[in-house]
Amino acid sequence: MAGKAVWEYRGDPEQLSVLAQFSNGTLQTPESVNFTLYKNKTDKKPMSKKQRILTADTDRLSYVGNNFSAEAMKSSSLCKYFVGVLHKESGKMEVFDAEHINMQPILESNSVSKEGKDQTDLSNRTYREKVDALIEVFGTKKQKRALNSRKLNQVGSEILNQAMAKAAEEIIETKGKTELMSEAMNQTEEESLSQFLPPCDANADKVENVYKFDDLISPAEYEALESVSAAFRNITPEELQQMREKKQHGSFVLQQLQELNLVKDLDRQARALWYLDCLMKFSQLKTVKRKDLIAQNCPSIICGKLMKNFTVISFKNGRVQNSISGSMQSKIVSYAIALALHIADFQVDLTYLQRDLKLTESRILEMAKAMRLKISKRIGFSDSTLEEGHKIATLELPLIVYKPPRGMKKRKRI
Incomplete structure (x- = not known):
């Protein structure tokens, strides 16, 4: 007959166990994490004695969490946590009161240095950096989540920009700057023309x-x-x-x-x-x-x-x-x-x-040339019986390619 398990409550308000939960994932190797627990030893306020700060250091990131922030107070007021230790030989489980702490990663830009250095860096920060620092300390959960997301996107965009810059350097080395500029100009002209011209088959046989x-x-x-x-x-x-x-x-x-x-x-x-x-x-x-x-x-x-x-x-x-x-x-x-x-x-x-x-x-001639039509002049008669020159546009194959004007001619010196 199997033994019956018995649990004993060992609750002690002064001796609380700590349950750490990491906000950005789970630990793959818990044994490689160094935890440090800090307690408040003030004697003025009884509630302050229960304040705890937990830090964790890994090979990649450092984490910090506490049980006295607005978010921690809200979560702890809704739930009560326990830790059970089972003794396999005796079949007894000892149950202890526990404190739940949510661990947040510390980004490199947010690491705290010495007080003298902090005061010097504070004056050199931009307005955006100062606002971000206030959000980290006093911001709501939604603001902090948005801040972390923006910083992660910023890191991703920097990596992408570096890759694009490297690829651009390789293209410039292979093709040359002059050839790239000419290709870009031709593509820009073709795209601007295609926006308002009807579909054209330049290789048509008729x-x-x-x-x-x-x-x-x-x-x-x-x-x-x-x-x-x-x-x-x-x-x-x-x-x-x-x-x-x-x-x-x-x-x-x-x-x-x-x-x-x-x-x-x-x-x-x-x-x-x-x-x-x-x-x-x-x-x-x-x-x-x-x-x-x-x-x-x-x-x-x-x-x-x-x-x-x-x-x-x-x-x-x-x-x-x-x-x-x-x-x-x-x-x-x-x-x-x-x-x-x-x-x-x-x-x-x-x-x-x-x-x-x-x-x-000039405007309609510009449009006709953009459509690669041949422009000629023909003399006709208006209602007032005066001769006038009519501009005629003819569609001929192969299509005419008009060169862009190179600018005004220099005035002749007298």
């Missing part, structure tokens, strides 16, 4: 595949344009004359409507012209509302694309609104030029587009 029609008008949008483009598809000379008198459409659209009966695919041309006319009217708005587009008989799917691709969300007077910024204006111009290339057999009169979009000549 001009119609450089700026693909489906990238400008998706198949779903093309189907939605069937009903609204009927006015353009079935236009009569009288209706075209009324459009010129009312000036509700741009010069480029009116010119193409006049030649609409001469094209092979009349239906495709009418749909593209209606979309281009809508895009040019859209570019003149500052703030855009979906209901205003729908009021102009714009299909819902096209309203969604215009709002999503050509506007930015801004906040004004506590309200969210869609507006057309400068970069979005450039994007609209580039898409309008690409669509006009498909409409006008890849040769566009930029002067008409410039007037319809209300741009300066």
Whole structure:
């Protein structure tokens, strides 16, 4: 028959055992830790006699804990701890009162030195370091946890920065500083252009595949344009004359409507012209509302694309609104030029587009060069019968690469 275990309470308020709990993990080798217990020997306050400070030193870190801080007092008031020692031979267990102490690691920057050195370092600390020191002593549990997390992240970022600096030095040694700077400049220019230019296939074998029609008008949008483009598809000379008198459409659209009966695919041309006319009217708005587009008989799917691709969300007077910024204006111009290339057999009169979009000549030429179009000049006649030079943009293969300007030429000395 197995022996019966008996436990005896050996409680003594003056002789408390200590239970140490480490906040950042468990000890793998407890025998390698050196513990030191400090007691308060003051005689003035009875409660002060129970104050204990426990320190622990390991090969990597040092720890400290106490039983009189705000956190320790809160945890000790909710629980009572005991330590039991079992004697295997007699089967008796002696139970002692215990004190629970939570051990916190001491970081190197927080180690306490001599008083004279502390006073000297205190004057040299930054405001951030002084605030951190106050949090370590008087901060709440949440503040201390955030402080420890920030310091650990800081150590990790320093290691990462060192690794990145080392990798950068190796790249500079292999490639050279001049070549790296030229590559960075080219990548920056390409990224800035790709933000507002339509998708471009520079290696295309045909001009119609450089700026693909489906990238400008998706198949779903093309189907939605069937009903609204009927006015353009079935236009009569009288209706075209009324459009010129009312000036509700741009010069480029009116010119193409006049030649609409001469094209092979009349239906495709009418749909593209209606979309281009809508895009040019859209570019003149500052703030855009979906209901205003729908009021102009714009299909819902096209309203969604215009709002999503050509506007930015801004906040004004506590309200969210869609507006057309400068970069979005450039994007609209580039898409309008690409669509006009498909409409006008890849040769566009930029002067008409410039007037319809209300741009300066230098601005639309800049956009055409960014799209790698060939620029030429053609003499035409205006309504006042005076000759004027029209700028023509042509899409040819291989695409032209324009060199960036090297600056103004030096003035000749007289």
